[in-house]
Amino acid sequence: xxxxxxxxxxxxxxxxxxxxxxxxxxxxxxxxxxxxxxxxxxxxxxxxxxxxxxxxxxxxxxxxxxxxxxxxxxxxxxxxxxxxxxxxxxxxxxxxxxxxxxxxxxxxxx
Amino acid sequence: xxxxxxxxxxxxxxxxxxxxxxxxxxxxxxxxxxxxxxxxxxxxxxxxxxxxxxxxxxxxxxxxxxxxxxxxxxxxxxxxxxx
Numbered sequence: 001x002x003x004x005x006x007x008x009x010x011x012x013x014x015x016x017x018x019x020x021x022x023x024x025x026x027x028x029x030x031x032x033x034x035x036x037x038x039x040x041x042x043x044x045x046x047x048x049x050x051x052x053x054x055x056x057x058x059x060x061x062x063x064x065x066x067x068x069x070x071x072x073x074x075x076x077x078x079x080x081x082x083x084x085x086x087x088x089x090x091x092x093x094x095x096x097x098x099x100x101x102x103x104x105x106x107x108x109x110x
Numbered sequence: 111x112x113x114x115x116x117x118x119x120x121x122x123x124x125x126x127x128x129x130x131x132x133x134x135x136x137x138x139x140x141x142x143x144x145x146x147x148x149x150x151x152x153x154x155x156x157x158x159x160x161x162x163x164x165x166x167x168x169x170x171x172x173x174x175x176x177x178x179x180x181x182x183x184x185x186x187x188x189x190x191x192x193x
Contacts, residue, residue, distance in 0.1 A: 022126070042148050061164070
């Protein structure tokens, strides 16, 4: 019962991420919605399934998958954010601190 | 409650598929494919808990690694000005 409740909570978090990806206006906000919410959602689903299954082998596999997801999801999100910035889909704003723009050419190529 | 999990995951997959078809840039499509992989992994976990058979659980580990690898490779491709 606890496992099923945790799985449902995680599925709802994944759905929230999906709604954010479908509705947010640009690439960085979509990636923000995806990376945070699906990391937590998938982790909660996997923990719920680890409570729900019986075999010890399955429990360790689920926890390994959760640990790998927690390790790799922020790295992948960072790579995609960098790449989509470099491919100039992000509008350049002068009123914020922009760590990725080079000092030589203040406006990145459009 | 398990059936509700399947319904919620289906709705999430529909939202990600909408962004996959609609997304203006390649990065949007990579993001939505990443989301679809998360939906697949969650579905496998829920299905294993539903039926009590853990035959497909190692697929979750493989999907995690393949998803990270494909994201990294496509990020390098986009950053090199490929698309």
